[in-house]
Amino acid sequence: MSLKRNILASYATQIYVTLIGILILPMYLKYMGAEAYGLVGFFTMLQAWFNLLDLGLTPTVARETARFRGGALDALSYRRLLRALQVIFLAIAIFGAVLMFGFSGLIANRWLNAQTLPLAEIQLCLQLMAGGVALRWMSGFYRGCISGSERLVWLGGFNAFVATLRFVGVLPVLILIGPSPTIFFSYQLLVALIELFGLVAKSQSLFPAIQPDQIIGWSIRSLFIPIRSVLQFSLTIAFTTSAWVLVTQTDKLVLSKFLPLVEYGYFTLAVLAASGVTMVGGPISSALMPRMARLQAEGDAAGLLHLYRKATQIVAVIAIPASLVLAFFAEQVLWVWTGDAIAAAQAAPVLRLYALGNGFLAIAAFPYYLQFAKGDLVLHVRANVMYILLLLPTLIWATWVHGAKGAGYTWLILNALYFFVVPLLVHRRFHKGLHRLWLGKDLLPIFFACSLSAWMLSFFSFSSHSRFFEFLQLISLGLGTFIFGVIAIFLARTARKIIAKKMIDRVKAV
Numbered sequence: 001m002s003l004k005r006n007i008l009a010s011y012a013t014q015i016y017v018t019l020i021g022i023l024i025l026p027m028y029l030k031y032m033g034a035e036a037y038g039l040v041g042f043f044t045m046l047q048a049w050f051n052l053l054d055l056g057l058t059p060t061v062a063r064e065t066a067r068f069r070g071g072a073l074d075a076l077s078y079r080r081l082l083r084a085l086q087v088i089f090l091a092i093a094i095f096g097a098v099l100m101f102g103f104s105g106l107i108a109n110r111w112l113n114a115q116t117l118p119l120a121e122i123q124l125c126l127q128l129m130a131g132g133v134a135l136r137w138m139s140g141f142y143r144g145c146i147s148g149s150e151r152l153v154w155l156g157g158f159n160a161f162v163a164t165l166r167f168v169g170v171l172p173v174l175i176l177i178g179p180s181p182t183i184f185f186s187y188q189l190l191v192a193l194i195e196l197f198g199l200v201a202k203s204q205s206l207f208p209a210i211q212p213d214q215i216i217g218w219s220i221r222s223l224f225i226p227i228r229s230v231l232q233f234s235l236t237i238a239f240t241t242s243a244w245v246l247v248t249q250t251d252k253l254v255l256s257k258f259l260p261l262v263e264y265g266y267f268t269l270a271v272l273a274a275s276g277v278t279m280v281g282g283p284i285s286s287a288l289m290p291r292m293a294r295l296q297a298e299g300d301a302a303g304l305l306h307l308y309r310k311a312t313q314i315v316a317v318i319a320i321p322a323s324l325v326l327a328f329f330a331e332q333v334l335w336v337w338t339g340d341a342i343a344a345a346q347a348a349p350v351l352r353l354y355a356l357g358n359g360f361l362a363i364a365a366f367p368y369y370l371q372f373a374k375g376d377l378v379l380h381v382r383a384n385v386m387y388i389l390l391l392l393p394t395l396i397w398a399t400w401v402h403g404a405k406g407a408g409y410t411w412l413i414l415n416a417l418y419f420f421v422v423p424l425l426v427h428r429r430f431h432k433g434l435h436r437l438w439l440g441k442d443l444l445p446i447f448f449a450c451s452l453s454a455w456m457l458s459f460f461s462f463s464s465h466s467r468f469f470e471f472l473q474l475i476s477l478g479l480g481t482f483i484f485g486v487i488a489i490f491l492a493r494t495a496r497k498i499i500a501k502k503m504i505d506r507v508k509a510v
Helices: 005-030 034-054 057-069 075-102 104-111 119-148 152-168 170-176 182-204 220-230 231-258 263-279 280-295 301-328 330-338 339-362 366-374 378-430 434-457 467-509
Strands: none
Touching: 005 034, 005 170, 005 182, 005 280, 005 330, 034 119, 034 170, 034 182, 034 231, 034 263, 034 330, 057 119, 057 301, 075 366, 104 119, 104 301, 119 152, 152 170, 152 182, 170 182, 220 263, 220 378, 231 263, 231 378, 263 301, 263 330, 263 339, 263 378, 280 301, 280 366, 301 330, 301 339, 301 434, 301 467, 330 339, 330 467, 339 378, 366 378, 366 434, 434 467
């Protein structure tokens, strides 16, 4: 398959799935109510926490499939590895589903704080969630087989189809049958089943045939030996995945205990809106990391640093305006998005904090790309361990005392702290003098220009009774802040050239 087609298909699918999820979710709030929407947020959080059980297996499936296609594995060894991984995936799926099914009553009674939904209905929803999460977990195995086979065009189309079923297809069901959470999660379970069947069928068609006299085997020995060779890689990936889940999902888990479901629904809405800031860096990082690794391998240190700094500016000039617009105009953004004035007022304070925190996070990711290119992730691992050790107790205390706002302040402060400390250490380790250029010349002009423009625009009244006109006004604000950031880049470059020329002229005059 063409690499270009695969990349385009992946980007198109990612954009479509992300947009459809963001645009449709407020409809759930409208038809199901805030408390039931809180259950939807809890369901999303559960799927993320289930990734802790992944142990790096999903990336391993894709990697070993790619290695087989490259000739590093023969068909029998590959099929034996697939069977061993299938058994592990199935065992984890059953374990997770049974565990959640068994504790559904306890979670409904002791963990979630429902006010209007009957406990029996919540327990049934949790049991349906258990089945849906387990089925989607199994789908990850077959998705890894397909992506490792580089059938990304087919996979992108299938993912878009499933996302349409999951997000859009449920709306007619809620309208025609009833807007109860039980119906919603029953439908999601059905979609997860359809997704699994589709991926299994495609994967089976890609599995290589083996000779009739060759036996894959079901013995413990035949299942364990193939896993042993990929264990180190899986555990390395597992740490990164686990750290990311702990960093991004702990607040949601803690708040699901401390907040009433209605408030948890508003919190979920705010976090989802703020996630738009971090999405800016996704496409950039996918293209940036392999290119930086190649430049490092070629010994082109100057090219590596040039690309690193330019990419930082590209993300900054998009992420900083996005986070500032969401922070300064949080309530207007939420009202335009949901059409619900109450939800907008409730979620706006949390959105402001998470948007600013995500702005720091989007830019603080760049030192990781530099470490990845250098092949040295020691600082990244240590920084994440320290971050988690700070996050967990601080978040629990702040949430207990201040609720969702406490979680927002924790997210903002810790991400700001990470931004000011970790890049400094990384830059000092690999390129002395880089941090002054990266922070002072590449980022600060953009930050000051965008902050000043957003602050000035916040004094103007943009009130409107039309969501469409309010949307146009917000787009204008975002574009204006973005343009200020771009201008700041060019002005900073021009100013540096003028100052440098004057200094050279003075030296010559002496």
